[in-house]
Amino acid sequence: AKVVKYEWELSYRTISPNGVSKRMALVNNQFPGPTMRASLGDQVQVTLTNNLPDNGTSIHFHGINQLGTPWADGVPAINQCPIPANGGNFTYTFTPDEAGTSFWHSHYGPQYPLGVVGPTIIDDPSEPYKYDDEYVVVVTDHFNISDWTLLAIDRTPGFVGNTGIPPRPPAPDSVLICAGTGGCNTKSQPSFQFTPGKTYRLRIINMSAFVGFHFSIDEHPLQLIGSDFAALDGKTSVEQLPIWPAQRYDVLVQAKTNFTDNVWMRSVTQNACYPIQNPKLELETRALVNYEGVSASKVPSSQPFADPKANDCRDLDLSQIKPREVEDAVETPDTTIFLAVGLYNNATARQIQGVVNNSSYPAYDVNAKPTLFDIKDGVDVAALPTSRNAYALHNGTIRVVLNTTLGPGAHPYHLHGHTFQVLGYLNGTYHGNDGLDLVNPTRRDTMMVPVNATAVFQFKTNNPGVQFFHCHMEFHLNEGLASQFVELPDEIRKLKIPADARNLCPK
Ligand code: C2O
Numbered sequence: 001a002k003v004v005k006y007e008w009e010l011s012y013r014t015i016s017p018n019g020v021s022k023r024m025a026l027v028n029n030q031f032p033g034p035t036m037r038a039s040l041g042d043q044v045q046v047t048l049t050n051n052l053p054d055n056g057t058s059i060h061f062h063g064i065n066q067l068g069t070p071w072a073d074g075v076p077a078i079n080q081c082p083i084p085a086n087g088g089n090f091t092y093t094f095t096p097d098e099a100g101t102s103f104w105h106s107h108y109g110p111q112y113p114l115g116v117v118g119p120t121i122i123d124d125p126s127e128p129y130k131y132d133d134e135y136v137v138v139v140t141d142h143f144n145i146s147d148w149t150l151l152a153i154d155r156t157p158g159f160v161g162n163t164g165i166p167p168r169p170p171a172p173d174s175v176l177i178c179a180g181t182g183g184c185n186t187k188s189q190p191s192f193q194f195t196p197g198k199t200y201r202l203r204i205i206n207m208s209a210f211v212g213f214h215f216s217i218d219e220h221p222l223q224l225i226g227s228d229f230a231a232l233d234g235k236t237s238v239e240q241l242p243i244w245p246a247q248r249y250d251v252l253v254q255a256k257t258n259f260t261d262n263v264w265m266r267s268v269t270q271n272a273c274y275p276i277q278n279p280k281l282e283l284e285t286r287a288l289v290n291y292e293g294v295s296a297s298k299v300p301s302s303q304p305f306a307d308p309k310a311n312d313c314r315d316l317d318l319s320q321i322k323p324r325e326v327e328d329a330v331e332t333p334d335t336t337i338f339l340a341v342g343l344y345n346n347a348t349a350r351q352i353q354g355v356v357n358n359s360s361y362p363a364y365d366v367n368a369k370p371t372l373f374d375i376k377d378g379v380d381v382a383a384l385p386t387s388r389n390a391y392a393l394h395n396g397t398i399r400v401v402l403n404t405t406l407g408p409g410a411h412p413y414h415l416h417g418h419t420f421q422v423l424g425y426l427n428g429t430y431h432g433n434d435g436l437d438l439v440n441p442t443r444r445d446t447m448m449v450p451v452n453a454t455a456v457f458q459f460k461t462n463n464p465g466v467q468f469f470h471c472h473m474e475f476h477l478n479e480g481l482a483s484q485f486v487e488l489p490d491e492i493r494k495l496k497i498p499a500d501a502r503n504l505c506p507k
Pocket residue numbers: 060062105107246414416468470472
């Protein structure tokens with residue numbers, strides 16, 4: 001194990017990712033930002049200097065569990081105070097305990113769709129797969145609105161015309177495929193080079209604030225070897241990969257032999273999932289797969305395997321993908337938590353609100369004292385204001401039964417601090433283990449919960465800290481679709497929080 005150090009600097013820059021210039025907040029002037037890469041067991045030290053003149057910031061290393069370092073999880077009001085504007089800095093120090101592909105992003109206000117985002121790669125030296133080369137492939141939506149008003153659009157109380165319906169989030173202006181760090185800085189069609197007969201690992205990351213995609217490469221099946229930070233057994237190949245905000249897949253692609261053409265890589269939005277059918281959500285973007293020996297200017301004539309729209313609004317069949325390291329689910333959990341989540345039109349507030357068991361999380365109260373510090377300082381979980389949507393988790397196996405029948409919309413739900421077991425999506429009500437898959441179920445950290453469904457997932461408490469649990473559609477999070485799990489509060493009280501983490505908070 002080694003120490004891996006990065007020096008990052010955040011500032012505003014105007015770039016044109018889709019041909020329209022936009023002021024973005026960028027780390028080291030790159031969009032996506034620098035790749036954080038380390039091996040299992042390394043100690044990572046990322047020092048971020050915030051040179052924004054007007055706003056704080058924070059970085060969340062999505063999927064990194066932060067075992068023993070919960071103050072490095074990067075969520076304002078949950079486990080850190082923001083890094084101050086005008087040169088404030090903080091060093092995120094942690095040791096990754098799971099391998100695969102992920103990303104990091106700001107968890108401060110709308111900074112994530114403003115560009116504070118980049119790839120994370122954790123290598124596992126004992127991994128069995130062999131390949132000749134690898135590419136990071138970022139798929140994302142993109143908004144032309146360049147300032148902080150992006151997330152204010154659906155937060156300003158009022159109705160659209162005289163409809164009595166509050167404003168909805170804006171639709172993206174473009175969708176992009178980019179080749180990792182710096183790959184979206186300018187509007188240039190990305191091109192991925194294939195040499196005939198070689199095997200490529202693609203690390204596909206959905207960095208969208210809002211939309212999911214069907215990803216595919218014409219005439220090339222994708223062999224699944226990783227979902228989020230869970231290594232898969234590699235037995236499943238797909239022609240089309242549904243990928244939702246914050247999800248990642250690692251796939252192997254076999255380049256054809258004796259092939260003298262180029263083909264398209266495609267990313268097509270899944271519009272049918274959105275309650276309001278917006279033609280602006282019908283977006284497709286392509287990148288070139290350029291075979292060695294073929295001119296990069298040769299336009300492919302390749303066709304997709306099937307119409308991506310035919311499977312609109314569906315996630316991968318989870319029973320198809322099994323983790324490489326077998327672990328069956330505990331049949332009788334120690335605690336079961338029921339959460340009813342959804343969006344609804346609050347006529348009094350004249351806003352769309354996201355609620356979890358009837359309580360909307362007031363997102364972006366970024367300067368509140370973090371829950372982690374409250375618990376460490378002796379506050380009881382039961383004494384926290386109900387608006388914090390906090391649930392205490394004690395020792396054992398926790399099962400969460402999450403129901404989306406409250407309102408329209410499908411939600412890519414993400415839990416911090418764990419790669420959990422996805423036991424199933426039920427159409428009807430929950431009856432114990434009925435209809436669940438307890439045999440080596442898929443593990444991931446972001447699951448797509450369909451409209452009108454019940455999702456069941458499970459994990460063991462082993463990570464003292466405050467785990468944010470929220471919809472990863474940035475607008476839905478901002479509308480209040482979030483809660484927090486205070487995991488092992490008695491252990492949190494024994495933690496030694498470093499002075500530099502405490503010192504970010506106002507005195
Ligand atoms: Cu990508 Cu709260 O997470």
